[in-house]
Amino acid sequence: MNYNWNWGVLFEGEYLGWLISGVGWTFAVALAAWVLALAVGVLVGVGRTLPSKPVATLCTAYVELFRNVPLLVQLFLWYFVMPEIVPDDLGRWMKRDMPNPEYVTAVIGLGLYTASRVAEQVRAGINAVGPGLTSAAYANGFSTAQTYRYVLLPISFRLIVPPMTSEFLTIFKNSSLALTIGLLELTAQSQQIAEYTFQGFEAFTAATVIYVVIALGATVIAQTLEKYTRIPGYVGKD
Amino acid sequence: MGDFDLSVIWNNLPFLWQGLQLSLWLTLLAVIGGIILGTGLALMRLSGIMPLALAAAGYVNLIRSVPLILVIFWFYFLVPLALGRPIGGFYSALIAFVMFEAAYYSEIIRAGIQSVRKGQVHAGQATGLSYWQIQRYVVLPQAFRNMIPILVTQGIILFQDTSLVFVVSLRDFMTASSIVARTEGRLAEMYIFAALVYFTICFAGSLFVRRLQKAKTA
Numbered sequence A: 001m002n003y004n005w006n007w008g009v010l011f012e013g014e015y016l017g018w019l020i021s022g023v024g025w026t027f028a029v030a031l032a033a034w035v036l037a038l039a040v041g042v043l044v045g046v047g048r049t050l051p052s053k054p055v056a057t058l059c060t061a062y063v064e065l066f067r068n069v070p071l072l073v074q075l076f077l078w079y080f081v082m083p084e085i086v087p088d089d090l091g092r093w094m095k096r097d098m099p100n101p102e103y104v105t106a107v108i109g110l111g112l113y114t115a116s117r118v119a120e121q122v123r124a125g126i127n128a129v130g131p132g133l134t135s136a137a138y139a140n141g142f143s144t145a146q147t148y149r150y151v152l153l154p155i156s157f158r159l160i161v162p163p164m165t166s167e168f169l170t171i172f173k174n175s176s177l178a179l180t181i182g183l184l185e186l187t188a189q190s191q192q193i194a195e196y197t198f199q200g201f202e203a204f205t206a207a208t209v210i211y212v213v214i215a216l217g218a219t220v221i222a223q224t225l226e227k228y229t230r231i232p233g234y235v236g237k238d
Numbered sequence B: 001m002g003d004f005d006l007s008v009i010w011n012n013l014p015f016l017w018q019g020l021q022l023s024l025w026l027t028l029l030a031v032i033g034g035i036i037l038g039t040g041l042a043l044m045r046l047s048g049i050m051p052l053a054l055a056a057a058g059y060v061n062l063i064r065s066v067p068l069i070l071v072i073f074w075f076y077f078l079v080p081l082a083l084g085r086p087i088g089g090f091y092s093a094l095i096a097f098v099m100f101e102a103a104y105y106s107e108i109i110r111a112g113i114q115s116v117r118k119g120q121v122h123a124g125q126a127t128g129l130s131y132w133q134i135q136r137y138v139v140l141p142q143a144f145r146n147m148i149p150i151l152v153t154q155g156i157i158l159f160q161d162t163s164l165v166f167v168v169s170l171r172d173f174m175t176a177s178s179i180v181a182r183t184e185g186r187l188a189e190m191y192i193f194a195a196l197v198y199f200t201i202c203f204a205g206s207l208f209v210r211r212l213q214k215a216k217t218a
Helices: A007-011 A015-049 A053-067 A071-085 A088-096 A101-129 A131-139 A144-159 A161-181 A186-197 A200-229 B007-011 B013-046 B050-064 B068-083 B089-114 B118-126 B131-168 B173-184 B187-217
Strands: none
Touching: A007 A015, A007 A186, A007 A200, A015 A053, A015 A101, A015 A144, A015 A161, A015 A186, A015 A200, A053 A101, A053 B187, A071 A088, A071 A101, A071 A161, A071 B131, A071 B173, A071 B187, A101 A144, A101 A161, A131 A144, A144 A161, A161 A186, A161 A200, A161 B068, A161 B131, A186 A200, A186 B068, A200 B050, A200 B068, B007 B013, B007 B187, B013 B050, B013 B089, B013 B131, B013 B173, B050 B089, B068 B089, B068 B131, B089 B131, B118 B131, B131 B173, B131 B187, B173 B187
């Protein structure tokens, strides 16, 4: 193996700045997409469990559609195809005047994709609460809305904290796909440094270490959150 | 919005089919390689031999915390460097996918092995089987039977993931669609078509998984 080591390259010239800017974009995409994914995912997940057949079917269709098309294809559809198939004026605005189109597209694409995964967790959480409590709520004269508001959601949201934290980590990793539409996030920046300096080993190591640190940080936060949201006697090991 | 021109798909069908074949081959080989390597990692973690267990756990956790695209970049850079000569994009990608998916498969397989009741192992020991014989004839056959639906689901995810070889311009179905889209200037048609093809294959796959699950519980 013939390779000239030069770890100092990461701190020379503008390369450190590139990495920092990449980390910034990775966080910006992942966090914004996470907010969107939570909002849409909770709605869709709850929708799948509702007694109303059309709503449940529509929400199931959403999940199947977004889960069975690769995220990369979805990003390209939002970025290249959406401006072509919306009304002309809107399409022109999206192509010319929309501020920061790569970022906006990445957030929407990643957010709506992750929403389908969040929806599955929410649905599983609601189903895990069990039919007994739902029947009890109805027997007490609760409406469907009240049953969800006071019985199903408070319990299921606490039940799904562990799988949701793993989704949260996944969204950071998936934010790297934004580089395919030209957003210079962390992975893209490390690739760019590798190309400019021919020091691929150092550049990719830097990105890997940063991703591992993000994962470790998220795991620590997750464990704290899980400790406080655990329902005593509910999540016990069988 | 221009008129939809479906002839662009028809005219480039052989080229797209070649891409799809590459995607399917990559998926199949990576699933096989990932399961073999993943089984090895799972056995290392459950072996009770500290250094082996730690090494496997470290590898799995490292791979699981980085994005697949970064892993692809890593192996495109490392494989030719380690071998001293280029071996072509397909094999670099295949190695990257096997190494990446093995981490995910090992977690599935570890759970599968742990789902086999301890009594089975004790029965094996009582019959005088060695450690490897117990794994080979008692534990793994039962574990894999329980895992088949999840392994197939992971295979579908892997098939979707192969689209990421786009970042290194390897000509899979996604890259082929993108090449046609650009050269013919027909982005809408080609990307919607690509989405339909991926959806059809993955949805059919998930229906198949549902049937497997039903057959298992029945």
